Amino acid sequence: MRRGKAASHLDLPRPDNLSAGKQQGAYEALRGAILNRQLPADSRLPSTRSLAERWQVSRGTLEAVFDRLHSEGYVQRVAGSGTRVCAVIPEQFIAAPASKHMLRRPVDADPPHAGVQSHVPFVARRPDASLFDRKAWARCISRGLLAAGVGVLEAAHPGGLPALREHIADYLRSYRGMHCEADEVIVTTGIRHGLDLVARTLLQPGDLACVEDPGYTPARRLFNLAGAQVQSIPLTAEGLDTAQLPAHARLAYVTPAHQAPLGVTLSVSRRLALLDWAHRADAWVVEDDYDSEYNYNSAPLAALKSLDTNDRVLYCGSFNKNLFPGLRVGFMVVPKALRPSLLRTLQLTGHSVGASDQSGLVDFLGSGAFVRHLRASRQAYQARRDALLACLPPGVTVSGEQAGLHFVLWLPAGVSEADFCARAADAGLSLQPLGKFCVEVTLPPAVIIGYTALTLAQIRFHGRALAQLL
The missing domain is CATH 3.40.640.10 (Type I PLP-dependent aspartate aminotransferase-like (Major domain))
Incomplete structure (x- = not known):
């Protein structure tokens, strides 16, 4: 083995569905391996050259597949260190569905600041420690x-x-x-x-x-x-x-x-x-x-x-x-x-x-x-904000998105914050209602959306769930 070139620890089998379309079949095989954690977070994928030989497809096809996985937030491609899995797959994504009474969380149990957590959509309004060297x-x-x-x-x-x-x-x-x-x-x-x-x-x-x-x-x-x-x-x-x-x-x-x-x-x-x-x-x-x-x-x-x-x-x-x-x-x-x-x-x-x-x-x-860290993290957070806003349906009103680690999502007229947060909990989302931050004023219903300590894959997956709730 050449110095500095570590072989992949997984011998990925050739997919069965390549005959229907090699590029789509290879994409589904690699995406499935990431989602079921056959390729866990931070593991390195085989090179496109070795995988092309193993799967008997062109290297150009696999380059296109790797680029697609990168654009969707599943992998990160860094010159000199190969392609690595960067998507963090939540436990509940691969676990058996739980009953609704197990997923429901009381929305009034904790003060609003207590729920802020990294990697939890959408209370992740804090810096992403993985960006820090x-x-x-x-x-x-x-x-x-x-x-x-x-x-x-x-x-x-x-x-x-x-x-x-x-x-x-x-x-x-x-x-x-x-x-x-x-x-x-x-x-x-x-x-x-x-x-x-x-x-x-x-x-x-x-x-x-x-x-x-x-x-x-x-x-x-x-x-x-x-x-x-x-x-x-x-x-x-x-x-x-x-x-x-x-x-x-x-x-x-x-x-x-x-x-x-x-x-x-x-x-x-x-x-x-x-x-x-x-x-x-x-x-x-x-x-x-x-x-x-x-x-x-x-x-x-x-x-x-x-x-x-x-x-x-x-x-x-x-x-x-x-x-x-x-x-x-x-x-x-x-x-x-x-x-x-x-x-x-x-x-x-x-x-x-x-x-x-x-x-x-x-x-x-x-x-x-x-x-330098501020410059890099600002670019990363802006990309995450843009990805999340792109998930929201037309006509939805947001504010405060021009800066910071969160924005406010204003709910449609007549929608209760408590009911919306409860339905979000059933869908695996943690939301902070704006009313929890109010003492004397009364504002239209809204929720706080924190996104900076989430991966792009999390944002796209859970952003679609949030859009369905709206």
Whole structure:
């Protein structure tokens, strides 16, 4: 055997149906081998040359078959490493059909954020960890630790490693239009950790905190845990209705780039009105910039923090939302007046990020690997979004699809969210109703569609099931 050329571990038998049409017969044989897991995920297919000799068909026929399987999301063709299976086949696809009472899931059992999972249609509104280069990450951690030296392992850095904070500030200056310095950055374990620090530091029992409605449920709960009164502020087509912000509130929490969950972008006029309110009310604005890197139609607006001439905005970002969920590294850009008190809270709670992950990120950001990953993942997510939208029947209304990790699918008039989600569960789909994110407002029926942590094969297969429900 030639060096570097591993033979296929499966001796695929010649299909019986080649006489009716060689190309279609070969396609059905290979597709069937993938679906019944004779060719499992990440296994390598035989070369077209060896398979052509074994099956006694032309190599050109098999090249056309391999290209078709690639276009449909079953295989991935990479120069130098052959053709590999990339479709993940759900267990229920090859299992015996279960009874309906076993498949039905109660739609009200869990809070909406609890159902987010990778590879589960359509609650997969999170980054796809399979797009992340783990070998490159391992090298970055090794190089980062060796370059930093033993002092990084011995010294305490409650605000984060200075080198990492400098790289984060440089990235935000270049890509989010912010004028910030490294000493304004605090490294956290994620956005929720940042919100918890804000709640513990800024809110006293009885203080008023304003949140979007519909909005991000954990923010409301964290502010409640601090003893604050939480006031819901409705949204319009331009985002948060700033005219309804009370003059005596302590802070307002917003997701301006891609509102969670509606997906609208806070307009420039509303951004300026929000900052003017914060200045006049002596209040703070918490900007959650959770998925601003993923804008598919045009360049995103600069961060709200970039307009903050009075230093009233606390900016929260996260690497968990664009690298992989298990990383647990985020960051905040905080006003200089709040940095000492936030650092005291951080030291008291002891929730600092480990030195190895921080050192790895120093190398990952400094080498340009982070920006390259964002570029590649943005292209992958856009392809998945486009594939899913193509599955939906004409006349269906969606919104928020221009960016982010999810969009909103508006249901036909008269359709109940609960009934639709129950029927979806019978079809093997997990859906989050929009009503679960609403507190005081009442909106037309809709569901949240997360697609980024699904393969193209999953999207096409389950997208057809979703279209049938509609």
